[in-house]
Amino acid sequence: ASVFGIFNFGIQALVLICVCVATCVASEWAFEKLIHKKSTINDFSAVVTGLLLALNLPPMAPWWIGMIGGIFAILVVKMLFGGLGQNFMNPALAARCFLLISFPGPTLMTNFTCDAYSGATPLAALKAGEVVNVTDMILGRTAGTIGETSMVAIVVGACFLLLLGVIDLRIPGSYIVSFAVFVLIFGGRGLDLQYLSAQLAGGGLMLGAFFMATDYVTRPITAKGQYVFGIFLGIMTGIFRIFGPGAEGVSYAIILGNLLVPLIEKVTMPRAFGKGGAGHGRK
Numbered sequence: 001a002s003v004f005g006i007f008n009f010g011i012q013a014l015v016l017i018c019v020c021v022a023t024c025v026a027s028e029w030a031f032e033k034l035i036h037k038k039s040t041i042n043d044f045s046a047v048v049t050g051l052l053l054a055l056n057l058p059p060m061a062p063w064w065i066g067m068i069g070g071i072f073a074i075l076v077v078k079m080l081f082g083g084l085g086q087n088f089m090n091p092a093l094a095a096r097c098f099l100l101i102s103f104p105g106p107t108l109m110t111n112f113t114c115d116a117y118s119g120a121t122p123l124a125a126l127k128a129g130e131v132v133n134v135t136d137m138i139l140g141r142t143a144g145t146i147g148e149t150s151m152v153a154i155v156v157g158a159c160f161l162l163l164l165g166v167i168d169l170r171i172p173g174s175y176i177v178s179f180a181v182f183v184l185i186f187g188g189r190g191l192d193l194q195y196l197s198a199q200l201a202g203g204g205l206m207l208g209a210f211f212m213a214t215d216y217v218t219r220p221i222t223a224k225g226q227y228v229f230g231i232f233l234g235i236m237t238g239i240f241r242i243f244g245p246g247a248e249g250v251s252y253a254i255i256l257g258n259l260l261v262p263l264i265e266k267v268t269m270p271r272a273f274g275k276g277g278a279g280h281g282r283k
Helices: 002-009 011-034 045-055 063-081 091-102 122-127 134-139 151-164 170-186 193-201 205-212 223-243 250-268
Strands: none
Touching (some): 002 011, 011 045, 011 063, 045 205, 063 091, 091 250, 134 151, 151 205, 170 193, 170 223, 223 250
């Protein structure tokens, strides 16, 4: 997805990726240096955060947007809560939401016009009732953030992670299926497969489902909890897209899901069989 984003949008995308990654690594190093803590930049989690943040930014966003987002993701969301494993939400998505709220104008975080493409994103056009080219959305010949445009590139990366055993299909599968069912029921288009395909291929759904909802730190640890988590994300994304004022909703859905993870784990955690557990009191 990163390679295709650079191919699709050119040097601007490469610069933004480099700025986000460098800012995240430097922020983590500086913070740990300041509090005299052993450096953890060698675990590459800051690199991943910076890369994911860049993939969620418009290719023409100014470089300082990437710096602000990287600093917020590492210092506020990650390090101030104890570092890797202690953050309560995905740092990259939290930074993206922070940037969307801080710079709501049409010239920074929602400007997807570049040398290759102009006009609204396919989801925005779909929201306005216009016809979109689903094939272009699948292949990536369209406007959007750096990493979300090509469904093919995202699926290739997802297959790589699946084959290596880094992720499984519990969360992505339940997320995508529940979202598809929601769109069919509440989308107002009936069994319109072209509309459904456009909703699945457009925006950050695939990027979020495979690369961010599966984050080890901010997902449930129980198998049942992961299915519940995925279904929740699918429903929330559907609500944001179908009934919300905007065309997208993946980032906010995952952030809200992250906040509910402790409750999901509490409900779905298997009870111990024995004293105080399911078998307590049996003869």
